[in-house]
Amino acid sequence: MKTLAIVGAGPGLGLSLAKTFGQHDFRVALIARNQEKLDTYMQQLREMHVEAAGFSADVLHTAQLEAALARVKETFGPVDVLEYSPTPSITDVASVLDVAPENAQFQFDYIVRGALAGVRAVLPDMLAKGDGGLIFTMGGASITPTPMMGNVGIAMAGLRNYVSNLHEVLKPKGIYAGTMSVMGWFKNTDETPARIAASIYEMYEQREQGEHVFEV
Incomplete structure (x- = not known):
């Protein structure tokens, strides 16, 4: 059985x-700030017989x-698939004319730096196995x-570039790296x-x- 780690796990995506991955025989590790909410998600998954x-x-x-990804490895073994999708709060978003070094750095840390840390934590095991996502x-x-998403767009474009390079380098090694860009807004409560x-x-x-690219 493989392990999926979701960084930025919430009630929607x-x-x-x-x-979805649980229905394909994946164990799931959920990573987010609020443990109480995580416990709620875990209960729902266990009712569906997803570990x-x-x-x-x-x-x-x-x-x-x-540390969280190290605990995932201790609990489930090496991560087979890492999915990174933390969503910035609307209060931290700055329009293009309001972008400043400080709010741009915040989004870079949130979107890019966190992703880099996640990759560095799980990639060595994937390389050793010659498989992963x-x-x-x-x-x-x-x-x-x-x-309207001025500072967020800067960070997301940087992450997109990084993953594109990862895809080229890791594909021959049996590891998939890819981005899913969601075009449009959606509610957590719809399909x-x-x-x-x-x-x-x-x-x-x-x-x-x-x-x-996913068109909403």
Whole structure:
């Protein structure tokens, strides 16, 4: 049985990913800041007979994320697939004319630095095994100019570039790296998160393109 680690697990896409991969015989490790919410997600997954565990960590604190992924390995063994999709709070978003070094750095730390820490934590085991998946889900601002998401777009575009390079380097080594850019807004309560999760599982299974776009 393989292990999926979701960094930034929430009630929408994160939980849908856990259900989708769980239905394909994955154990699921959920990583987010709020342990109480994680416990709620775990209970839902266990009712579906999906083996799951929650690990609290803040992606803004590299040591916390590294420690959480180390606990995942102790609990389930090496991570087979890492999915990274923490969503920035709307209060931390700055439009393009309001972008400043400080708020741009915040989004870089949240979106890129956290992703780098996650990759460094799980990639050595994947390289040793010659198999694995690194998936990064982000918004459409990673591709399309979105002035209202000025500081977020800078960070997402940087992450997209990093993953594109990972895809080229890791593909010959048996490891898939890819991005899923979600174009548009959706509610956690509708069917969209489940559809996105199904598309992410499909891209992991096919392992062909390094970049995918989902139109809401």
